[in-house]
Amino acid sequence: MKSLYFITCILLPSLAVCQTQEEDIASVICSNLSELDLTEAPATLNQKSLAIIQKVYQDFQPRSAELFVAYREMYKGKSDLEISKLIGQQVTVHLMDECVAYQRITMFNAQPVPKITETARQIGKEFTTLFTERMKSGSITQTTVGECVTQVTNKNAHIIEKVYGDPQSPKFIEEFLAYLMTDSMPYMKWMASQIR
Secondary structure, eight states, X not given: OOOHHHHHHHHOGGGTHHHXXXXXXXXXXXXXXXXXXXXXXXXXXXXXXXXXHHXXXXXXXXXXXXXXXXXXXXXXXXXXXXXXXXXXXXXXXHHHHHOHHHIIIIISTTSOOOOOOHHHHHHHHHHHHHHHHHHHTSOOOXXXXXXXXXXXXXXXXXXXXXXXXXXTOHHHHHHHHHHHHHHOHHHHHHHHHHOO
């Protein structure tokens, strides 16, 4: 589903720089993260990742003036700090969506991204539909997310039990969460917005 943000960047030529710049930043971060030794301790990897991300943002500052201008047009009244945070959120979404090294380091404790079965994927898609509907009715909280998870897992408990042997299967939960964090765009955008 195309976000309003994405459509705005495509439709308004003055804002076309948004997605390209964000993707460029994410691409450089991902390339640098991919060079890390993912067998190192997670705490070490997190420190190195943070240093890489900070350096990439610093390196992009001279070229990101256009991006700030575009964001100021889209989000009138926002401070530079708020704009920086919004840009960071979009870069994070790109990384969550496309960068396996980022996924492994930040979301899976340096372990491989779990394989997602078709069952977990289908239930994840149901969650995404429900979550998208709930987003339309107001702000999303962790409680809202929990309610959506409970609703779709309860509805599909018989399927989960049939495929995984237990409706509370840790394997299903692992796959379901992997789907949400790497393939459910509305959820990924919400998660990125929660990063302080």
